[in-house]
Amino acid sequence: xxxxxxxxxxxxxxxxxxxxxxxxxxxxxxxxxxxxxxxxxxxxxxxxxxxxxxxxxxxxxxxxxxxxxxxxxxxxxxxxxxxxxxxxxxxxxxxxxxxxxxxxxxxxxxxxxxxxxxxxxxxxxxxxxxxxxxxxxxxxxxxxxxxxxxxxxxxxxxxxxxxxxxxxxxxxxxxxxxxxxxxxxxxxxxxxxxxxxxxxxxxxxxxxxxxxxxxxxxxxxxxxxxxxxxxxxxxxxxxxxxxxxxxxxxxxxxxxxxxxxxxxxxxxxxxxxxxxxxxxxxxxxxxxxxxxxxxxxxxxxxxxxxxxxxxxxxxxxxxxxxxxxxxxxxxxxxxxxxxxxxxxxxxxxxxxxxxxxxxxxxxxxxxxxxxxxxxxxxxxxxxxxxxxxxxxxxxxxxxxxxxxxxxxxxxxxxxxxxxxxxxxxxxxxxxxxxxxxxxxxxxxxxxxxxxxxxxxxxxxxxxxxxxxxxxxxxxx
Amino acid sequence: xxxxxxxxxxxxxxxxxxxxxxxxxxxxxxxxxxxxxxxxxxxxxxxxxxxxxxxxxxxxxxxxxxxxxxxxxxxxxxxxxxxxxxxxxxxxxxxxxxxxxxxxxxxxxxxxxxxxxxxxxxxxxxxxxxxxxxxxxxxxxxxxxxxxxxxxxxxxxxxxxxxxxxxxxxxxxxxxxxxxxxxxxxxxxxxxxxxxxxxxxxxxxxxxxxxxxxxxxxxxxxxxxxxxxxxxxxxxxxxxxxxxxxxxxxxxxxxxxxxxxxxxxxxxxxxxxxxxxxxxxxxxxxxxxxxxxxxxxxxxxxxxxxxxxxxxxxxxxxxxxxxxxxxxxxxxxxxxxxxxxxxxxxxxxxxxxxxxxxxxxxxxxxxxxxxx
Numbered sequence: 001x002x003x004x005x006x007x008x009x010x011x012x013x014x015x016x017x018x019x020x021x022x023x024x025x026x027x028x029x030x031x032x033x034x035x036x037x038x039x040x041x042x043x044x045x046x047x048x049x050x051x052x053x054x055x056x057x058x059x060x061x062x063x064x065x066x067x068x069x070x071x072x073x074x075x076x077x078x079x080x081x082x083x084x085x086x087x088x089x090x091x092x093x094x095x096x097x098x099x100x101x102x103x104x105x106x107x108x109x110x111x112x113x114x115x116x117x118x119x120x121x122x123x124x125x126x127x128x129x130x131x132x133x134x135x136x137x138x139x140x141x142x143x144x145x146x147x148x149x150x151x152x153x154x155x156x157x158x159x160x161x162x163x164x165x166x167x168x169x170x171x172x173x174x175x176x177x178x179x180x181x182x183x184x185x186x187x188x189x190x191x192x193x194x195x196x197x198x199x200x201x202x203x204x205x206x207x208x209x210x211x212x213x214x215x216x217x218x219x220x221x222x223x224x225x226x227x228x229x230x231x232x233x234x235x236x237x238x239x240x241x242x243x244x245x246x247x248x249x250x251x252x253x254x255x256x257x258x259x260x261x262x263x264x265x266x267x268x269x270x271x272x273x274x275x276x277x278x279x280x281x282x283x284x285x286x287x288x289x290x291x292x293x294x295x296x297x298x299x300x301x302x303x304x305x306x307x308x309x310x311x312x313x314x315x316x317x318x319x320x321x322x323x324x325x326x327x328x329x330x331x332x333x334x335x336x337x338x339x340x341x342x343x344x345x346x347x348x349x350x351x352x353x354x355x356x357x358x359x360x361x362x363x364x365x366x367x368x369x370x371x372x373x374x375x376x377x378x379x380x381x382x383x384x385x386x387x388x389x390x391x392x393x394x395x396x397x398x399x400x401x402x403x404x405x406x407x408x409x410x411x412x413x414x415x416x417x418x419x420x421x422x423x424x425x426x427x428x429x430x431x432x433x434x435x436x437x438x439x440x441x442x443x444x445x446x447x448x449x450x451x452x453x454x455x456x457x458x459x460x461x462x463x464x465x466x467x468x469x470x471x472x473x474x475x476x
Numbered sequence: 477x478x479x480x481x482x483x484x485x486x487x488x489x490x491x492x493x494x495x496x497x498x499x500x501x502x503x504x505x506x507x508x509x510x511x512x513x514x515x516x517x518x519x520x521x522x523x524x525x526x527x528x529x530x531x532x533x534x535x536x537x538x539x540x541x542x543x544x545x546x547x548x549x550x551x552x553x554x555x556x557x558x559x560x561x562x563x564x565x566x567x568x569x570x571x572x573x574x575x576x577x578x579x580x581x582x583x584x585x586x587x588x589x590x591x592x593x594x595x596x597x598x599x600x601x602x603x604x605x606x607x608x609x610x611x612x613x614x615x616x617x618x619x620x621x622x623x624x625x626x627x628x629x630x631x632x633x634x635x636x637x638x639x640x641x642x643x644x645x646x647x648x649x650x651x652x653x654x655x656x657x658x659x660x661x662x663x664x665x666x667x668x669x670x671x672x673x674x675x676x677x678x679x680x681x682x683x684x685x686x687x688x689x690x691x692x693x694x695x696x697x698x699x700x701x702x703x704x705x706x707x708x709x710x711x712x713x714x715x716x717x718x719x720x721x722x723x724x725x726x727x728x729x730x731x732x733x734x735x736x737x738x739x740x741x742x743x744x745x746x747x748x749x750x751x752x753x754x755x756x757x758x759x760x761x762x763x764x765x766x767x768x769x770x771x772x773x774x775x776x777x778x779x780x781x782x783x784x785x786x787x788x789x790x791x792x793x794x795x796x797x798x799x800x801x802x803x804x805x806x807x808x809x810x811x812x813x814x815x816x817x818x819x820x821x822x823x824x825x826x827x828x829x830x831x832x833x834x835x836x837x838x839x840x841x842x843x844x845x846x847x848x
Contacts, residue, residue: 055644056599065552065752078646083551085680088578088627089642089651090551108752109678238743251781252809256822259801263826322829331829349818378814379565382838382845385821409825 047102049117050095055086060114062086064106069119073101076159078184081119084112098161099123124161158185165190191243235345253346264406268446272454273402276462278420278436284468292365302340303364305392305417308464310336310356311474313390316457319413320389323448330448339388339408340368342375343398350408351380352388357476396420401439412445413454506714508538508707509721516546516572516583518725521737523643523650524575526593529733532648537593538710539652540703540720543583545660546570547667550578550641554679554751556672556811561848563667573747576652578641579682582668586658586689588699590706592651599649601627601640608638608655611709615701616694628685629655635688655706657699658691672847677754744810748780760843764836769793771840773847777811787840794836798827806844813848816841 055062062084069081075095084091103120106112158166158173162185166173169190176193178185250258281304292299313320313336322331339352351371353364374380391408396419405416418439425435440462444454464471511519519541526537546569547559555561555571558580564571583589592604605623612621620632629638640653664687690697711718728735740746753776760771772788785806789799805819820841827833 056596056649057601066750085552085577088550088576088640089644090575090577091644092646094646238740238745249808252805252815253818253822255805255809256819259805260822260825325828346815346818377565377568380814380817382817382821382842385817386824386834386838410829 045122047120047122048097048099050081050097050119050121052084052093052112052114052116052118054114055089055091059086061111062091062114064108064110064112065090066108067104069101071101071104074161075099075101075121076161076187078159093118095121097121097123098159162187162190188243257347260409261406263409267407267409267412269404269407269443270446270451270454271404272442272444272451272458274440274458274462276438276440277425277466278438279434281465281468282420282436292362295362297362297365297369299362299365300368301420302368302392302394303361304465304468305394306338306340306353306356306364306368307359307361307475308461308471309338309390309392309415310359311464311471312457312461314357314474315460316453318449318453319444319457321412321448322389322410323412323445327447333389335387335389337387337389339391339411340371341391341393341395342372344375344378346378349375349380349385350388350391351375351384352391354387360475391415392417396438403441405441405443407443407445412449414443416441416443505534506536506538506710506716507721508540508710508716508719509723510703511539511541511725512722513725514542514544514585515725516543516548516570517738517741518734519543519589520548520572520574520741521734522723522725522731523591523652524737524741525731525734526591527643527645527648527650529731530593530648532593532595532598536598536714537591538707539591539593540707541589541591542585542587542699543589544570545582545584545663546572547580547582548572548574549580550680550682551575551643551750552577552680552752553580553682554675554677554754555748556751556754556848557670557675557677557679558682559667560669560671562671567663567667569663569667571747572741573750574641576641576643576650577680579639579680580668581639581654582659582664583654584659584663586656586660586691586699588655588657588703590653590655594649594651596644596647596649599642599644599651601642601651604651605629605638605640605653607709607713608653608706611705612690612702614709615705616697619690619693627653629653631688631690631693634686636685637688637690655702656687656689657697657702658689661687661689672756674756674758675754676757677752679752679754744780744812748810748812751777751780753778753783756847758847760840762839762843764839771843773844775811775847780811782806782809782811787844789840794840795828795833798833798837802841811848813845816845816848820845 052062063086064082065085066083067081068083069075069079075081076098077095079095081093081095081101084093099121101119102122105117105119112118158178163173165187166176166185171190171193173185176185176189179189180186278301281301285299285301285304289299317332318330320333320336322333323329324331335354336356337352337354338356339350341348341350351374353359353367353371356364359367371380371384374384388408388411390411391414393405393414393416395403396417399419401418401421403416403418405414407414418441420436420438422434423437424432425437427433440458442454442458464474511522513519522539522541526539530537545567547555547564549555549558549571551574553573555573559571561571563569581587590604590608594600602623605627609621609623609629612619621629621637622633623629627640628636631637637656638653640651642651643649668682668684690702707720708718723730725731725734725738743749756773756775756777758773760769760773762769762771769790772786774784774786775782776784785803787799787803794802801823802820805823806816809815809819820837824834824837827837
C-alpha cells in the first residue's frame with residue numbers, strides 16, 4: 001500500500017523544492033532516495049489513482065473538456081493531464097507523479113467529481129536503485145540550502161526522468177538551457193543539447209528562442225538575435241520539434257496541388273529563356289509611380305509585363321489556348337485572363353486579371369492591388385482564382401535569375417521573371433553602360449507549341465518592354 | 477495616480493519564483509499594471525506570461541487592458557456557433573480564443589478588461605467583482621450596480637455590463653472580467669449573432685444578455701476614469717501605493733518568451749483547431765438555371781478539420797469521379813473558406829474543360845464555402 005501523504009495545494013511547493021538542487025552525482029543519488037517515500041517493500045510499477053483535487057469555491061463537479069494524454073503515454077510530474085471546466089473557469093490539471101498513464105476514468109464531456117479518481121498512473125520505479133533499506137522519510141530541503149543555490153546563480157529544475165537521461169549521456173544539467181516552466185529542463189532540451197554535440201542540424205524550434213532571464217553568466221545563443229546575417233528565418237510552426245521524425249497527412253490545399261502538379265508534369269514542357277533590358281521601363285515607371293499614387297494605386301512592374309504579354313498573345317493566340325484531355329481539339333480562348341502567381345502563407349495561389357486585352361496598364365494595376373490585398377487577407381473568391389488562360393510568375397521578388405516554371409493546366413504556357421539586376425552592357429556605340437537586366441524563363445506545351453512560336457512571342461514581348469513607347473502603337 | 481515604467485520596480489525579483497521578499501513593504505500584496513497595447517493577442521499573451529512565470533505568493537497582480545475591435549471566445553467554445561465569422565472577416569475584426577472558460581464577448585476600446593491574478597489558493601471571484609462594484613459606487617454613488625450569483629455585474633437590475641471568466645493552473649489562477657463603458661453596441665450585436673445553421677456540438681454555449689454601456693447611464697464617464705477608480709480601490713484593499721505600472725507586451729527582454737505566446741494565440745490551430753468536435757447538418761438551396769436544388773450536406777468537424785463529408789447531390793449532377801474527388805479532398809481539410817476556395821479552384825484545373833461542368837462545380841463549391 002502506498003502510504004504517500006495526501007498533500008493539499010499549499011504543500012505542492014514543498015514537493016517542488018525537493019528537485020531544486022545542483023546537479024552532481026551525489027545529489028542525484030540523494031534525490032533518488034528522497035523519492036522512495038514508502039514504508040513497505042518497493043514493487044516496480046505500482047498503480048496509483050490520481051484523484052481530482054479541490055478546485056476551490058466549493059465546487060464538487062467539473063466537465064472534462066480535453067485530454068492532453070492518452071492511455072499508455074509517459075508523463076512527468078507537472079505535465080498537463082487534462083483541461084476541465086466549471087462555471088466559466090477553465091482548469092488545467094497537472095500530474096503529481098512521474099509514470100505511465102494506465103487508465104482514463106472519464107471521456108470528453110463527462111462530469112468528473114472532486115475527490116474521485118481522474119486517471120490511474122503506474123509510478124516509475126527508479127531503475128537500479130531498489131534496496132529496501134532506502135530512506136523512508138523525506139528530509140526537507142532547508143530554506144538556507146534553497147537560498148544557497150540562488151546565490152550561486154544556479155538553479156537547475158528537472159524531473160528525475162530528465163536527470164536520468166542527462167546522467168546516461170554524461171551531460172551536465174548546468175550546461176543545458178531549460179525551456180520549460182521556471183526554466184525547467186525538459187527531455188527535449190537534453191535531446192537538443194545532444195544533437196548540437198553530434199553536429200546534427202536542427203530547425204529552430206519556437207521554444208529554443210526563449211532566453212531564460214536567470215542566465216547572466218552564459219552567453220546567449222547569438223543565432224536568433226544575429227541581425228548582421230540576413231538568412232531567411234524558417235516560418236515557425238505550432239508543432240514543437242521533439243527530436244523525432246514527424247509524419248503528417250497531406251490534406252486540403254496541398255492535396256489539390258499534388259493532383260495538379262502531377263497532371264502538369266504529364267505535359268511535355270520545353271523551355272526558352274532570354275534577357276530583357278528594362279532600363280527604359282525603370283525610368284518610365286519612376287515617372288508614372290507618383291501619378292498612380294495620386295489615384296491611390298501602387299504601380300509595380302507587373303502591369304507592364306502583363307499588358308505586354310497580352311499584346312503578344314494577340315499576335316500568337318496559340319499561347320492563350322487550351323488542349324482538351326484527348327488532345328483532339330485546341331480551344332483558342334478569346335479572353336486574356338492572365339494569372340499572377342502569389343506566394344501566401346498557404347502556399348502558391350494564382351489569381352488572374354480578367355480580360356487584359358481591354359484593360360489599360362492602370363486598370364491592371366488597380367486590379368492587381370485588389371487581388372494582392374485579398375490574397376494576403378486570405379479572402380480571394382472562386383472567380384478570382386478560376387478562368388486563367390496564361391500565367392506570369394514574378395519569382396524575382398524573392399530572388400533568382402533563370403528558372404524552369406511548371407505550366408498550370410489547362411493552360412499551355414507560363415513565364416517566370418527573375419530579379420532585376422544592374423549589370424554592365426554595351427550600347428550601340430560600343431560603350432559600357434549600366435543596364436537594368438531581368439531574365440525571363442518561358443515554358444510551353446510542346447504538343448501544340450513549337451520553339452519558333454515561343455521565341456517570336458518572347459521577342460515581341462521583350463521589344464515592348466525594352467522600348468515602352470512602342471507599346472503605344474499597338475495599345476487597343 | 478502615478479504611472480511608472482516597469483524597470484523601476486524590481487520586476488526581476490517578482491518573476492523568479494523565489495522566496496525573496498518583494499521590494500515593497502512586507503505588508504504590501506499587490507501590483508497594478510496596464511498594457512500600452514490594444515492588440516488582443518498581445519494582451520492575452522501577457523495574461524499567459526504572468527500566469528506561467530510570476531510568483532503570486534507575495535503579491536497579487538491587477539492587469540488592466542483594452543483592445544481594438546475583437547471577438548474573444550472562451551477556451552471550449554465553437555466560433556461558428558458564437559459569432560458571424562463572415563462579418564468579422566469583412567470588417568477586419570480579430571477573432572481570439574482565450575485560455576479561460578466562459579462565453580463570447582466583443583471588445584473594443586469602449587470596453588475595459590480587468591484581470592485579477594492570485595495564487596490558486598487565493599482564487600476568489602466574488603471578492604474581485606465586489607471590489608469593482610465598490611469602485612464604481614465610489615465614483616458615482618447613484619449607479620445601481622450589483623453582482624449576480626452568475627458572476628455578472630448588472631446595471632439597473634437588468635443590463636449586463638460585465639462578464640466573467642477564469643483560468644486555474646497548478647499554483648496560480650486568474651479571474652478576468654469585462655466592463656462596458658462605451659462600446660459599439662450595434663457592432664456588438666451584429667457580430668455576436670451566428671448565421672450558421674445546423675451546427676450540433678457540446679461546446680460551451682454563450683448565454684445572450686441585454687447589455688448597456690455605463691456611458692449611456694452617465695455620459696460624463698470615460699474608460700480612463702473607470703480604470704483609475706478600480707485601480708484606486710485595488711490599491712486601497714491591498715494596502716499599496718496607488719500607482720499603475722505600464723507594460724509593453726512586445727518587450728521580449730522584460731517578458732522573455734512573450735512573442736512565442738503571442739504567436740501561438742494567433743495560429744489557426746489554436747483559434748479554430750481547438751474547437752470541440754461538432755457536426756454540420758444543413759440543406760443548401762442552390763438556384764441552378766430555372767430550378768432550385770435542395771442539397772443535403774452533413775459534415776463532422778474535429779480539430780477544425782473536416783473528418784467526414786457527405787453531400788447529397790442529384791444523381792449525375794456532377795460526374796461521379798469528380799464528386800468523389802471533391803469529397804476526398806475536403807476530408808482532412810480545414811473547415812475554412814480560404815482553404816476550401818484554394819482547394820476547389822486548384823482541383824478545377826484537372827477537371828474536363830466544360831463550361832456547364834465548371835458552372836455547376838462553382839455553384840456547389842460557393843455554397844459549401846458559405847457554410848464556413
